[in-house]
Amino acid sequence: MLEAIASGLAALLTPQAILFMVIGVIYGLIIGILPGLGGVVAMALLLPFTYGFEPAATLALLLGAHIATVWGDSVTSILFSVPGSAKGLSLCFDGYPMTKQGQATRALAASATGALLGGVIGAVFLALSIPLIRPVILALGPSEYLMMALWGLTIIATFSEGSLIKGLTASALGVLVAFIGMDVVTATPRFTFGSEFLMDGISFPVAMIGLFAVAEMMKLYLKGTSIVDRALIKEVSTVWQGIKDAFRHWWLVVRSSLLGLWIGVLPGVGASVAGLAAYAQAMQTSKNPERFGKGAVEGVIAPDATMGANEGGGLMPTLAFGIPGGESMALLLVAFIGLGVVPGPEMLTKNLSLVFSMVWIIVIANVLVTLIGLAICPYLARLPTLHANLMVPTVLSVCFVGAFATRGHIEDVVVAFVFGVLGYVMDKYRYSRANFVIGMVLATMIERNLHISLTLHGEFFIFTRPLTLILFIFVIVTTALPFIRNRRRKKAQAAQAGTQGGVA
Amino acid sequence: MSRRTQENLIALAILCVFIGVIVMSLGYGPRARMIPLPLATFGIILIVIQIIWQNLRSTEELQVNLLDVLTQQAEKEGAAAQGGEDGPKRTSxxxxxxxxxxxxxxxxxxxxxxxxxxxxxxxxxxxxxxxxxxxxxxxxxxxxxxxxxxxxxxxxxxxxxxxxxxxxxxxxxxx
Incomplete structure (x- = not known):
């Protein structure tokens, strides 16, 4: 194994591999910052250029670009509350408030360092767990995946912004929107109104562009000034503060990274769920959860660490079974075929040095992204000071062209507009947009796994499969926990107020 | 238009969406409607509770103007804006x-x-x-x-x- 680790690194130390990785990282950062375009687009566009080169160099280009898009997504979420893709959504909740408080540099640096630490921890655990992970993945079936998707829904309470009823309504709407299109199980066209375009369903990145980017630009137009007025709020933070924050919350970073790695290992769950779950666990385990949503740096570090680690985790089922963990990993499989590499159990025996090359690529690409990120943080932090009259037309233009570029359908521009209005209305009347997105993300996973579980294990599958039952109990406990804690806290506060009143 | 009326209109629009989903779902097969139908029913229950709840609350609790929030003037002008009157600010x-x-x-x-x-x-x-x-x-x-x-x-x-x-x-x- 040590030999494979060394030869994996040696394969990356060629001029070609180094050059490819640098190109991939810079290209990935640019693509990540553009709304609607994420790791999938970055890798898809690079695929035609990968044939005929060394496998390690090719993978350095593809994975380097993919990893860089993760932090690219975070940048726009933190600076403008405009997530480049679903992954970046969780960064909006505390990153954007930090920007508005003049702490954009700190938030960006914490985000970059969190992503680096997450990536490294994820890669290390990936390397260590290669021999162990196979039986774990094989033990999980659709009913367990269903429980994990249901667990994802429990974070709705976290994002309900004061009204749980409105939060639940928003997520119900999100789930129903995800059902637009051809039903994956029965092939029934649902809620399509006879439209051929809607048969494909609503594109997730396009909906995100509308819900957040377009709605935020409408709000910025109404505000009429810049996001951050430097005359009123000075940029008070530094890059060093952000780096220190990430290291100070090392335990949160470790927890979030392991969560990201675990979610990445599960095929089909995805980084968007990972980011939201990381944010929720950071909030639920914090001693001061009331700070979240108002600019808590932990709310930036946790999702980035998770998403950094998620990339390593996503590689596992792709390499070990040939089952892609997500769309980007499916593209990686295509690259493997082009390179003449056959993914599967043999990858972990015959091609182990290539596997370790990928582990090294994750580490080195993360270091590169972070170095570039930390260097440009102070300059990026100036962007929110640009006036609304410059921001609104340019960001709206990029958003709508980005919406069109996602699938090349002009109807997506209209969809982005509709979701923009919806996002604005939801924000104005406090129907959580985050919950809407969570509903959209988890809907298909819940429906597909429910149908398969019913077919395979019958109506009482929760009780006939022990692991499913354990996960079901876990879901109930984690759902109830925030409410119990909240009640206890209120009781303690009431008792404290009573004591103080008595003293006075 | 008062904040309460606005909230009610939004809630009614959402109610119509859920009713529409139920009507459309009835035309699908049992497996295709397995989740949408109960979910929309649950949505109707939620939004009806929301409508009842928001009409029983005092106007002050609902009085949140987005422009005020954005310009951070809510505290200064909150008292003047309460009560549902259509002042010049709301018109603008x-x-x-x-x-x-x-x-x-x-x-x-x-x-x-x-x-x-x-x-x-x-x-x-x-x-x-x-x-x-x-x-x-x-x-x-x-x-x-x-x-x-x-x-x-x-x-x-x-x-x-x-x-x-x-x-x-x-x-x-x-x-």
Whole structure:
């Protein structure tokens, strides 16, 4: 194994591999910052250029670009509350408030360092767990995946912004929107109104562009000034503060990274769920959860660490079974075929040095992204000071062209507009947009796994499969926990107020 | 329009969506409607509770104007804005919201008419000109530079096949 680790690194130390990785990282950062375009687009566009080169160099280009898009997504979420893709959504909740408080540099640096630490921890655990992970993945079936998707829904309470009823309504709407299109199980066209375009369903990145980017630009137009007025709020933070924050919350970073790695290992769950779950666990385990949503740096570090680690985790089922963990990993499989590499159990025996090359690529690409990120943080932090009259037309233009570029359908521009209005209305009347997105993300996973579980294990599958039952109990406990804690806290506060009143 | 009326209208719109989903779901097979049907029913229960709840609460609790929140004037003007009266500020808020919507709709309309790149040029140029934030010359330079950047990024680098707009056949006829 040590030999494979060394030869994996040696394969990356060629001029070609180094050059490819640098190109991939810079290209990935640019693509990540553009709304609607994420790791999938970055890798898809690079695929035609990968044939005929060394496998390690090719993978350095593809994975380097993919990893860089993760932090690219975070940048726009933190600076403008405009997530480049679903992954970046969780960064909006505390990153954007930090920007508005003049702490954009700190938030960006914490985000970059969190992503680096997450990536490294994820890669290390990936390397260590290669021999162990196979039986774990094989033990999980659709009913367990269903429980994990249901667990994802429990974070709705976290994002309900004061009204749980409105939060639940928003997520119900999100789930129903995800059902637009051809039903994956029965092939029934649902809620399509006879439209051929809607048969494909609503594109997730396009909906995100509308819900957040377009709605935020409408709000910025109404505000009429810049996001951050430097005359009123000075940029008070530094890059060093952000780096220190990430290291100070090392335990949160470790927890979030392991969560990201675990979610990445599960095929089909995805980084968007990972980011939201990381944010929720950071909030639920914090001693001061009331700070979240108002600019808590932990709310930036946790999702980035998770998403950094998620990339390593996503590689596992792709390499070990040939089952892609997500769309980007499916593209990686295509690259493997082009390179003449056959993914599967043999990858972990015959091609182990290539596997370790990928582990090294994750580490080195993360270091590169972070170095570039930390260097440009102070300059990026100036962007929110640009006036609304410059921001609104340019960001709206990029958003709508980005919406069109996602699938090349002009109807997506209209969809982005509709979701923009919806996002604005939801924000104005406090129907959580985050919950809407969570509903959209988890809907298909819940429906597909429910149908398969019913077919395979019958109506009482929760009780006939022990692991499913354990996960079901876990879901109930984690759902109830925030409410119990909240009640206890209120009781303690009431008792404290009573004591103080008595003293006075 | 008072905040309560606005909230009720939004809730009623959501109620209509859930009812629509139920009506449409009844036309699908049992497996296809297995989740949408109970979910929409649950949604109806939620939104009915929301409607009842928001009509039993005091007006002050519902009084949140987005413009006030954005400009952080809620605390100063909260008391004056309460009670549901249609003062001049709220009228201007509605007007500004309509303009914001119009701006976004204008860009979408332009994209549909002439395609993304010409639409970006016209929209950005017009916005800079009408907002008078920059001199016309500076605005023009920015517009050209921005449109060129979008073109290079999406068309040249990313090789996106552009849509040419519904007016393209007309343009073709005059060629």
């Amino acid at each position: 808020s509605w007007r500004k919201e309509a303009v914001a919507l119009g701006i976004v709709a204008a860009l979408v309309g332009l994209i549909l008419l002439v395609g993304p790149i010409p639409a970006v040029f016209v929209f950005t140029g017009a916005y800079f000109l009408l907002s008078r934030h920059y001199s016309w010359l500076k605005g023009l330079v920015y517009t050209i530079a921005f449109t060129a950047a979008i073109y290079l990024l999406f068309v040249v680098a990313l090789e996106v096949q552009l849509y040419h707009g519904v007016l393209e056949p007309l343009v073709e006829r005059f060629r």
